[in-house]
Amino acid sequence: MTRILGVDPGLTRCGVGVIDTGRGRDVRFVAVDVVRSDTGEALEHRLRIIRDGLVELVDRLKPDVLAIERVFAQHNVRSVMGTAQVAGLALLIAADRGIPVTLHTPSEVKAAVTGYGRADKKQVTAMVQRILTLDAPPKPADAADALALAICHAWRGGDSPSGGETPAQRAWRDALNGSRS
């Protein structure tokens, strides 16, 4: 069993999703949370609040690995600097504790859980709920993205499918079939 903590970095809302891997492709929900900082606070205090929140979650939930969303400078220029800084904090928290850490791009995450690299938030949320057999969609959306990151890490870290549908693609097809019936 491996416990994976996914981080969807953000300065205003930083999503955290934790899963355990089971046998094969089995993944189990452990926890989901969002660490928030107030836009009215000074930047250095916001970073501190987010860092403290992440440290608390990491030390309490004791993940074996961290999976963090890779931030690109091209996307969302207004908020990208804060997002990059929060990703940096998460990387450093992992390094300080000797916890392995991996970055995944948004399209890798979407492709892993929905089979489609340009899936929208609704699809990602629906698949995360289905994959983790949750009674309701994880909320808010930041939380679903963090869980998707953790699932992405679990499945990309496993055996690469040699052909045909990936488990995610199969699950997505099943979900579509289910929604029709």
Next chain:
Amino acid sequence: MTRILGVDPGLTRCGVGVIDTGRGRDVRFVAVDVVRSDTGEALEHRLRIIRDGLVELVDRLKPDVLAIERVFAQHNVRSVMGTAQVAGLALLIAADRGIPVTLHTPSEVKAAVTGYGRADKKQVTAMVQRILTLDAPPKPADAADALALAICHAWRGGDSPSGGETPAQRAWRDALNGSRS
């Protein structure tokens, strides 16, 4: 007397320049250094190396205030994420120690030391040498920029909030916040 530690953030080379303010516009050189991390290292280890280097300098030189160069997403897209992350670490080091911290834009720094917001590196270096009455230009250039930041802070004062907003920007942000609630 106020001791100012300027940080020119960078993942490969992070410049640090320290000055003391005297009477009026008098400023005195204290120290200059560059904290480096190897491009071959994993990102999380590079962040750790830079953080450890900055912590050592801050705890040894005991500045009263930190002045950090403001990073813009538009500039140098290839390296901007690492630069933003290092700026975030420096902000956090200040916040953790209760040291006031201010961000200054590159053009503010250039204007403060050369009188011209679009001055080149050579002009900035020459003026830093002259202002601090150094026998030789501070080297490397990252070090000169960090000293220029500290001088800029000494002369401009710490009025600028770390958010670096103009009153108009602040009003706009407040309006946005208000409209969300």
